[in-house]
Amino acid sequence: MRVALKLMVVFLGLLVTVLALEGWLRLRREREVVERDIAHEQRLLGRALRPSVRAALRDDDLVAAQEVLHVAQEGEAEVGIRLVDLGPTGLGAPPSVALGLTGRGEREVTYVDRSSSPGIVYTYVPLGGDAPATAIELAESLEKAETRIRHGTMGLLWTTLAVAFGPASLAVLVGNWLVGRPVRQLVAHTEQIAAGSLDVLPRLHRRDEIGLLHSAIAKMVDRLREARAETERETEARLEAERRLRHGERLAAVGTLAAGVAHELGTPLQVVGGRARMIEEAKETPDGLRRHARIVRTEAKRMERIVRSLLSLSRPRHSVRRPVAMGTVVTEVVEHLSPNAEKAGVVIEAEVGEAATVLGDRDHLAQLLTNLVQNGVQAMPAGGRLQVSLSRCGALEPPPDVPPHERYLRIDVRDQGVGIPPELQDEIFDPFFTTKDVGQGTGLGLSVAFVIAREHEGWIALESSPGEGTTLSVLVPVAPEEAA
Ligand SMILES: Nc1ncnc2c1ncn2[C@@H]1O[C@H](COP(=O)(O)OP(=O)(O)OP(=O)(O)O)[C@@H](O)[C@H]1O
Ligand SMILES: [Mg+2]
Structure with missing residues (x-):
């Protein structure tokens, strides 16, 4: 994988982790705030209802009390409102809440039931006074609030990701253009150099690190080319010198050998030539023989010439x-x-x-x-x-x-x-x-x-x-x- 892309993946990985953590914390925070708000509203409503309900119950008019709660219920469709008995029978409220309320006078208790997702917020407002074991129960599901929070958080998450991905992709493209491409070209050239090709590098007009690297490689190629030319010149000169030396040695060897042979052959050849001339010039020699004698003399002359050449090969300088x-x-x-x-x-x-x-x-x-x-x-x-x-x-x-x-x-x-x-x-x-x-x-x-x-x-x-x-x-x- 290319460097720019690797950096990008690491960067995005970190970003996603941070965003996920932040989203989770935000979700928790929001949920707490919403729960608190709901509880506060329930308490206010409970407190508002309490005097009317208490008055109705004092008159032993349970129907009137229920009616008060019914009217309130119609105004607050999302909140379930009812009367519960906190007595030892434990009617209605969860036992822990019931216990928690005992002896608290008119202080309210809020309890969040998380046994089912997303949970329900219960607030118990004790009537106190004449009906210490009776409380108004206000219950509201967290579903709507939860959905709203989740949507908000996800929206924020996506927006942040989009904002991060855009510049990151741009960074990858620009990085590839500014760094990736020239580095790949340099690598290709270096591989060519390693394979023995020392062509001149194409020019690169840049003053950054890539430009410096390019000019260093170009200088190296120049040096290599000079060194190679120098080596070739030296090899050629050495071969030429060796060739000449071998030639000189061969001539000297042939000369020494030939000098001995030529020296020995010189005198007999002169005798052969001289005798052939005598036969050729004698008056009594028949014509046929004279022709043969001339051929012998001519060939002897040729051999003498060869002998002279051989001798000149070994001539001292x-x-x-x-x-x-x-x-x-x-x-x-x-x-x-x-x-x-x-x-x-x-x-x-x-x-x-x-x-x-x-x-x-x-x-x-x-x-x-x-x-x-x-x-x-x-x-x-x-x-x-x-x-x-x-x-x-x-x-x-x-x-x-x-x-x-x-x-x-x-x-x-x-x-x-x-x-x-x-x-x-x-x-x-x-x-x-x-x-x-x-x-x-x-x-x-x-x-x-x-x-x-x-x-x-x-x-x-x-x-x-x-x-x-x-x-x-x-x-x-x-x-x-x-x-x-
Ligand atoms: N001017 C020339 N043109 C073409 N070939 C030549 C020329 N000079 C030399 N040669 C070649 O080089 C060879 C060697 O020449 P070199 O003079 O040593 O010997 P040669 O002429 O063959 O015999 P000789 O000993 O009679 O001179 C010749 O046989 C010929 O092939
Ligand atoms: Mg010749």
């Missing part, structure tokens, strides 16, 4: 650090790759803008760029345009495992190729991840690019829309003397 003019590197790489790209219908455009110097390893940086440009060209089997552009930017927030710098050089490699589906975007930097056919790709190009970028305290950002193209951006700090 900060190997060589010299100022490198990136504009020149870009131009050279583009010139070097353009002929093959054009065969595939791809036009490479370079926009070097103002020159920027990076402190690092020129060959490695060229390797990084080559890997990205090659990927771009390969992503456009039907041809297209590939843009390489250089730009400078200020301080950026690097990934967690990269130290921050004040100024960066940004190299964007933008293609119009097939794009990279979102679910693969996290994997493309993993060693040996490739979507290309066997023999077409080793899946090491981007891993090597990743390692080289880290070598230069930089990183690679990716933006790709499947079907529209991809932009891979290398961000490396510019050389300190140039940045200064």
